[in-house]
Structure formats: C-alpha cells, structure tokens
Amino acid sequence: MGKKIKLGILGGGGDSLIGILHRVASAMFDKYELVGGAFNIELQESIDFAEEIGIGTERIYKDLDTLIAKEKSLPEGERMQVISVLTPNFLHFSMAKKLLENGFHVICEKPMTTTYEEAKILKKTQEKSGSIFAVTYTYTGYPMVRQMKEMVASGAIGDIQKIDVQYYQGWINPIIHNKEERSSIWRLDPEKSGISCCIGDIGTHAFDMIEYVSGLQVKEILADLNYMYEDNAMDIDGTVLLRFSEYVKGVLRSSQIATGEENNFSVKIYGKNGGLKWEQENPNYLYLLKEGEPMQTLKPGHEYNSAFSLDGTKLPPGHPEGIFDSMGNIYKGVAKAINGEKIYDGEFPTLEDGLRGMNFIEKTVHSHQQGNVWVKIDD
Known part of the structure; x- marks a missing residue:
C-alpha cells in the first residue's frame, strides 16, 4: 500500500454528525491519515476532542491561519495534503479560498459558499492553484x-x-x-x-x-x-x-x-x-x-x-x-x-x-x- 494522504479537518468536533461521517469515510479505504486540524472555535475544546478520538494534539491549531503557517513550515512530505471544511456555511468560502491559495487540496461541505459570486471566485482560485476540490454531495x-x-x-x-x-x-x-x-x-x-x-x-x-x-x-x-x-x-x-x-x-x-x-x-x-x-x-x-x-x-x-x-x-x-x-x-x-x-x-x-x-x-x-x-x- 502506498503512503497515506495526510488529512486535516476544520470543524466537525463534539457531537457533530457530519464530523463523524467524514472521519469514518476517510478511514474506510485506508487512503487517509487524520493528523490534526481545528475542530472547534476554542483551542482547548479542539485538543480535548483530538484526545477523545485518539489522535495526537501537536497538530491541533487554534485557527486556520495558524494551521496554514505551521503546516507550510514542515517538510513537504510531512504536511497535510487535503483539508476537509466542515464549518457552518458562512465560513466555507474564506477558508476554502485561503487553503487553495496555499496549495492544499480541499473537500468542502455543501453549500460550497453562501453566494454564487463567491463560488465563481473560488472556481478561478482553484483553476489557478491546480488543487483537487470536492464538494460533498454525499x-x-x-x-x-x-x-x-x-x-x-x-x-x-x-x-x-x-x-x-x-x-x-x-x-x-x-x-x-x-x-x-x-x-x-x-x-x-x-x-x-x-x-x-x-x-x-x-x-x-x-x-x-x-x-x-x-x-x-x-x-x-x-x-x-x-x-x-x-x-x-x-x-x-x-x-x-x-x-x-x-x-x-x-x-x-x-x-x-x-x-x-x-x-x-x-x-x-x-x-x-x-x-x-x-x-x-x-x-x-x-x-x-x-x-x-x-x-x-x-x-x-x-x-x-x-x-x-x-x-x-x-x-x-x-x-x-x-x-x-x-x-x-x-x-x-x-x-x-x-x-x-x-x-x-x-x-x-x-x-x-x-x-x-x-x-x-x-x-x-x-x-x-x-x-x-x-x-x-x-x-
């Protein structure tokens, strides 16, 4: 088996139905390794949740900007490759756009954005980045x-x-x-x-x-x-x-x-x-x-x-x-x-x-x- 894809998740903590759905799905074919993310608005809640689901806490971040900065400082082969965006709708666009601009692949919950205009901007950003982008019309x-x-x-x-x-x-x-x-x-x-x-x-x-x-x-x-x-x-x-x-x-x-x-x-x-x-x-x-x-x-x-x-x-x-x-x-x-x-x-x-x-x-x-x-x- 080849090397697993390193996955990060934004949102989906606590008792989120969508969170467990994505985590189970990512593990199903042994293609991904969940290595961290930002599961909640509060850092300590994210850390507690990471411990609860049994992943290390050294790559649990307080926000998206910190995640991007810290992950990009790692050697390329160790970085998160794809990020799942499971936050409320109004955060999808800004998060996905920033991830694409920084070279990450993205798996995004629907609706992809809150406006059609944002979606068109995201399309141009993705074309420029060359990253894989999936929307979970499950x-x-x-x-x-x-x-x-x-x-x-x-x-x-x-x-x-x-x-x-x-x-x-x-x-x-x-x-x-x-x-x-x-x-x-x-x-x-x-x-x-x-x-x-x-x-x-x-x-x-x-x-x-x-x-x-x-x-x-x-x-x-x-x-x-x-x-x-x-x-x-x-x-x-x-x-x-x-x-x-x-x-x-x-x-x-x-x-x-x-x-x-x-x-x-x-x-x-x-x-x-x-x-x-x-x-x-x-x-x-x-x-x-x-x-x-x-x-x-x-x-x-x-x-x-x-x-x-x-x-x-x-x-x-x-x-x-x-x-x-x-x-x-x-x-x-x-x-x-x-x-x-x-x-x-x-x-x-x-x-x-x-x-x-x-x-x-x-x-x-x-x-x-x-x-x-x-x-x-x-x-």
Whole structure:
C-alpha cells in the first residue's frame, strides 16, 4: 500500500454528525491519515476532542491561519495534503479560498459558499492553484445511484422525458412554530447560512442529483418557496419547476417541514423506453420500469451492474451499505485524483458542481421573489 494522504479537518468536533461521517469515510479505504486540524472555535475544546478520538494534539491549531503557517513550515512530505471544511456555511468560502491559495487540496461541505459570486471566485482560485476540490454531495457515492447514472447514459430507458426529485425532512417543524427557537439556530440565520435554508441545505442535493444521474443540465427554473412566518427570513419548503429543454421537464420538491419525515430523498427518471427510481432510505434498491413488463429490482454487488457501481461496492450482495459508504466512496475518489490514479467520470462532486449548486440556490430565491417567474440557469 502506498503512503497515506495526510488529512486535516476544520470543524466537525463534539457531537457533530457530519464530523463523524467524514472521519469514518476517510478511514474506510485506508487512503487517509487524520493528523490534526481545528475542530472547534476554542483551542482547548479542539485538543480535548483530538484526545477523545485518539489522535495526537501537536497538530491541533487554534485557527486556520495558524494551521496554514505551521503546516507550510514542515517538510513537504510531512504536511497535510487535503483539508476537509466542515464549518457552518458562512465560513466555507474564506477558508476554502485561503487553503487553495496555499496549495492544499480541499473537500468542502455543501453549500460550497453562501453566494454564487463567491463560488465563481473560488472556481478561478482553484483553476489557478491546480488543487483537487470536492464538494460533498454525499448521495452521489451510493453504488446504485452510480448504476442509475450508467444506465441512463447507456440508453437503458431511452431518451429522457420527465424527471421528478423529492427531498423531504421534518426536523424544522417543531422549531419553526416557536419564535424564540427559530431565532436561535444558525440554519435560519442569513448571516451564517446564506440566502436559503431548505433549498441551500437539501434542495441543492436534489439539484445536483438530477444533473448527476441524468447527464442533463437544468436550463430554466420557476420556484415557489414557503417561509411560514413573516419574521422568518429563510425558506423552509419549496417547489421548483425545471426545464432541461423544450420537451424535457421536471419538478424538484424540497421541504424541512414535512412532519414526521426523516430523510426522504428520492429520484425518478422516466424515458421513452422505461423508468428508473431510487430512494435514499432504501439505497440498495434501484427499480427499473418497462412498459408492459414486471418491475425489476437491481441491487449492489452483482455482476450485472456497471464497473463504476461495482467499484463503489464494498460488501457482498445482500449486505446493506449506507451513507458512511457513500461518503467513503467520495473520499476514495478524491484520494485517487490526488495520487494521479485513473478515476471514473463522476467519482466525486467537483467545484463545478458546487458552482452550479450556488447558481441554482440564488436563481430559485430570485424566481420566488420576482413573483414565481421563469429564470435562466447559467451555462
């Protein structure tokens, strides 16, 4: 086995769900070694957390500037090579930009930035640096999502006619109806979260998924968002009509007030000769529909799947794989890119995906604010 890639993490300390997801994912294929970072705002909390998860504290830093200065003072072969940015949204841009400018590879949580303009600046910075940049649209790492992508591309369902994607959660419902509570969480604070909550948080996952599995780009959108209360500045629910072309259209439904829902993310693509359906809460099943034929169920690990799907499958057929595995596949793809290995098209979401995600978020809010009108998505 080759030398492991040295990984640093910003944020993700304490009981952060996203923190443990990234740490487990990075360890999954023995490609990375977590060597330090800045897990919390308070240095002592970061040190305590490092001790708790069993890594040395000599490379735990009080802030990003200290991390960059100290790491760049080390011999090149000992430095952190890639940094994962797991902080709240408003810190993504400044941190990622500074890391790129100093020669680090970056794995960034979504949304990549808080504005489309920031995303365009980041794109130019990355092009100049030559660094690898991944945005963790996690669900693209599922083996059966990758199988879906390959089947669409191979013409298994014919020319696409209709796309329907839904991402429903209910976690904001008990918060939004309490004025004090809804004023206290960062996801409903525009200063920390950006211009959108629901679309920015989970709608962007749905948007990326649509373009990923279909191979098409959304050209125009019409959005209708719900803010629930006049004093709430952030959308918590929305429906977006999509135009891919004159004859290919779709709908994106996203909600965080779908009472009782946990993480109900599903994507359906219908073509001239068949359809494909996938649901995140049952990720091992990809359903193939054909006119006049029984529905087929495809599962991971079988030889009938594509090489890309099998490359992301770690267990024999019948053994469930989950979100840790999906994120692990993204980290694996980034490692292959850093090491100069051959990668499949779509092994990890790129900065370009993050850029389009920010474009979508802003255009969705703009469409709603202008009275639910059609607006163009930039090429």
